[in-house]
Amino acid sequence: MFEKMIKNFCAQNLFPKIIIIVFILLIALNIYGLYGALKVVRQYKKIVDQQNIGFRFAGLDEFIKGERIIGFYTDMNLSQDRNSKDLAHAQYMLAPVIVDDTSVEYRYVLMFCKNPQNALKKMKEINAVPVRGNNQGVVLTERVNYR
Amino acid sequence: MIFAAIPYLISFLCGLALVRLILKEYSSSLFLSGVLAAGTGLGISSHLTFLSFLVFNQLNRPFVIIIHIVVLAVLVLLDFINRKKQKIPVIDINQQRVLSLWPLGLFLFLSIPLWYQSNFYAHGGWDAWSTWNLKARFLYYGGEHWRDMFNPILWRSSPHYPLFLPLINVWGWCFQKSAALLIPTLTSFIFSLLSVGLLFTGLKRLTRSYYSLIPTIFLLTLPLFHKLSYSQYSDNVLGFYLLAGLVCLIFSGTEKNKGFAFLGGLFLGFLSFAKNEGLIAAVLIGGWALIYFLFFTEKNMRWILCKHLCIGAIIGGLPTLIFTLFYAPDNITFINALSSPNATLLPRVKMIFSFYLVEMTAPIWNLLVHTHILKFDILADPKWRGWWIALVIILILNWKRAFDKRTIIVPLFLASYMAIVTFYYFLNVYFEIGWWLQVTLHRILFAILPATLFWGFGSLWLDKEGDNS
Numbered sequence: 073m074f075e076k077m078i079k080n081f082c083a084q085n086l087f088p089k090i091i092i093i094v095f096i097l098l099i100a101l102n103i104y105g106l107y108g109a110l111k112v113v114r115q116y117k118k119i120v121d122q123q124n125i126g127f128r129f130a131g132l133d134e135f136i137k138g139e140r141i142i143g144f145y146t147d148m149n150l151s152q153d154r155n156s157k158d159l160a161h162a163q164y165m166l167a168p169v170i171v172d173d174t175s176v177e178y179r180y181v182l183m184f185c186k187n188p189q190n191a192l193k194k195m196k197e198i199n200a201v202p203v204r205g206n207n208q209g210v211v212l213t214e215r216v217n218y219r
Numbered sequence: 220m221i222f223a224a225i226p227y228l229i230s231f232l233c234g235l236a237l238v239r240l241i242l243k244e245y246s247s248s249l250f251l252s253g254v255l256a257a258g259t260g261l262g263i264s265s266h267l268t269f270l271s272f273l274v275f276n277q278l279n280r281p282f283v284i285i286i287h288i289v290v291l292a293v294l295v296l297l298d299f300i301n302r303k304k305q306k307i308p309v310i311d312i313n314q315q316r317v318l319s320l321w322p323l324g325l326f327l328f329l330s331i332p333l334w335y336q337s338n339f340y341a342h343g344g345w346d347a348w349s350t351w352n353l354k355a356r357f358l359y360y361g362g363e364h365w366r367d368m369f370n371p372i373l374w375r376s377s378p379h380y381p382l383f384l385p386l387i388n389v390w391g392w393c394f395q396k397s398a399a400l401l402i403p404t405l406t407s408f409i410f411s412l413l414s415v416g417l418l419f420t421g422l423k424r425l426t427r428s429y430y431s432l433i434p435t436i437f438l439l440t441l442p443l444f445h446k447l448s449y450s451q452y453s454d455n456v457l458g459f460y461l462l463a464g465l466v467c468l469i470f471s472g473t474e475k476n477k478g479f480a481f482l483g484g485l486f487l488g489f490l491s492f493a494k495n496e497g498l499i500a501a502v503l504i505g506g507w508a509l510i511y512f513l514f515f516t517e518k519n520m521r522w523i524l525c526k527h528l529c530i531g532a533i534i535g536g537l538p539t540l541i542f543t544l545f546y547a548p549d550n551i552t553f554i555n556a557l558s559s560p561n562a563t564l565l566p567r568v569k570m571i572f573s574f575y576l577v578e579m580t581a582p583i584w585n586l587l588v589h590t591h592i593l594k595f596d597i598l599a600d601p602k603w604r605g606w607w608i609a610l611v612i613i614l615i616l617n618w619k620r621a622f623d624k625r626t627i628i629v630p631l632f633l634a635s636y637m638a639i640v641t642f643y644y645f646l647n648v649y650f651e652i653g654w655w656l657q658v659t660l661h662r663i664l665f666a667i668l669p670a671t672l673f674w675g676f677g678s679l680w681l682d683k684e685g686d687n688s
Contacts, residue, residue: 076429077429077430080428080429080430087616087617087679088430088679088680091609091613091679092430092433094609095433095434095437095609096433098437098604098605099433099436099437099440101604102437102440102441102442102604103440105442106332106440106442106445108442109332109336109442109445109446110332110335110336113335113336113339116339117339122338122339122341122400123339123340123341123342124342125342125348126342126348140364140367141367141370141372156375157345159375160345160348160349160375160376161348163349163353163373163376164342164348164349164352164353164356167353167356167357167360167361168356168357168360168361168362168364168365168367168368170367170370170372170373172372173372174372
């Protein structure tokens with residue numbers, strides 16, 4: 073087959089010949105680019121086996137079983153990509169429960185604050201107690217006497 | 220891993236039985252039949268899983284598994300009867316046919332780096348966890364509240380997007396105890412391989428040249444192709460069904476094969492359920508194909524091809540119709556520029572075309588910046604490796620074959636599709652245009668990449684009129 077391909081190559085007009093040569097070079101460039109990407113993954117793999125997203129919110133789903141919507145409060149600006157990514161991670165980890173970032177009028181409110189004082193202040197304001205928290209700034213709270 | 224493979228195997232067998240039944244002459248190309256079978260099978264699985272939500276208003280795993288087995292049994296039986304009637308051997312595997320599958324081995328070998336990355340980025344990219352896989356989790360875990368995913372609170376997750384990809388993942392999870400990460404990873408990997416396989420086998424059938432390997436290997440080694448593949452986005456699925464629809468409709472015309480017309484229609488139906496752009500693409504391809512059949516094919520075949528295309532499209536597009544009419548919420552991320560008093564239209568147009576220019580001509584742009592002809596400091600990412608420039612050169616120097624009537628559907632579709640997409644960028648002022656173009660334009664282009672490779676390279680080796688048909 074390769075013999076046939078070489079014969080075929082010689083029989084081609086100049087233009088397809090040039091295109092074939094150019095694309096063989098581009099494939100070589102692609103492989104070089106891939107080598108770089110694989111090196112990055114290898115470096116990551118030295119630290120973690122697999123990409124790990126939403127770990128801040130892992131395990132919280134156990135405490136909100138039966139709920140359909142929970143509130144979300146943050147002291148960060150959600151219009152910035154970095155912060156809205158955290159909200160997306162929370163939503164992904166807690167699905168099929170909806171995480172509402174526009175309201176705290178729910179039995180459970182997930183707080184994700186840079187400054188813990190802001191979370192405490194909000195908890196007092198809405199009369200909520202912590203159910204579960206971690207040192208990543210995440211506190212799942214439950215509102216007292218919520219109906 | 221074995222349990223993860225079972226649903227894909229069942230889907231493939233369903234697809235294979237249907238493709239054998241429809242194409243009948245499948246003995247001519249095992250590879251093409253295999254790729255079309257896998258694409259058809261995954262589409263069937265998505266539809267059958269959707270049926271569970273229509274009938275039970277939730278995922279009913281036993282129902283989904285049983286209905287798959289029933290459909291598989293019926294299709295195999297029909298194929299068996301059909302082959303007995305026509306006196307064609309039920310299984311026709313000889314050494315030569317198996318050896319013709321060697322490119323598959325090559326592609327599998329070349330896809331090892333893709334699998335390595337896919338395995339690491341198991342959650343995929345942003346839109347995977349915020350949209351596609353999120354929807355799949357609602358479908359899988361949501362019980363009868365699965366429709367909560369349409370709640371406007373989740374506007375960031377595009378609640379109006381259709382469910383083709385999430386439903387395939389849910390089908391994959393039917394054999395798992397939980398929503399294992401392996402399934403979306405596998406689904407995306409399979410669709411990438413299918414795009415590559417179809418590009419090769421489609422081009423090989425069209426041009427009869429083994430140089431079809433060149434664009435195929437180019438695609439399979441393109442770092443951007445890897446990135447968008449392991450990102451688990453639906454653009455990957457869109458790219459495959461777009462190419463599949465075009466390839467089948469081209470062959471239905473060149474080979475006067477009503478089976479390909481039906482399959483083409485079926486793929487357009489699947490395409491319409493993959494993403495909102497897919498619906499536009501499906502309507503455009505279907506429309507151009509009907510015009511092509513009516514004006515460029517022989518009189519006695521015209522209506523037969525049109526009829527089969529329409530039947531396929533109706534069957535394939537039924538879930539899109541049901542979803543759009545009864546389930547899909549309104550698109551809340553749309554503000555009409557023409558009725559918005561504050562919209563600045565001219566800068567918007569400039570921005571759109573600047574993005575197109577920088578995205579598609581990055582090597583030229585970078586050259587101009589390096590040589591200080593352009594007074595900019597910003598270099599563009601040459602992620603397409605100059606493909607769009609190469610395509611333009613191919614079209615200019617090879618325009619007669621590039622606009623050959625046998626493949627004319629492709630340029631007609633691409634021109635009309637890109638015109639509509641560009642107009643939508645202009646019309647919708649909901650998003651800041653710079654950000655929107657930055658995160659979506661390369662994905663739009665990525666979805667049409669296999670089709671443009673098919674068109675460009677197909678035109679290079681397309682025989683003179685009549686030789687190939």
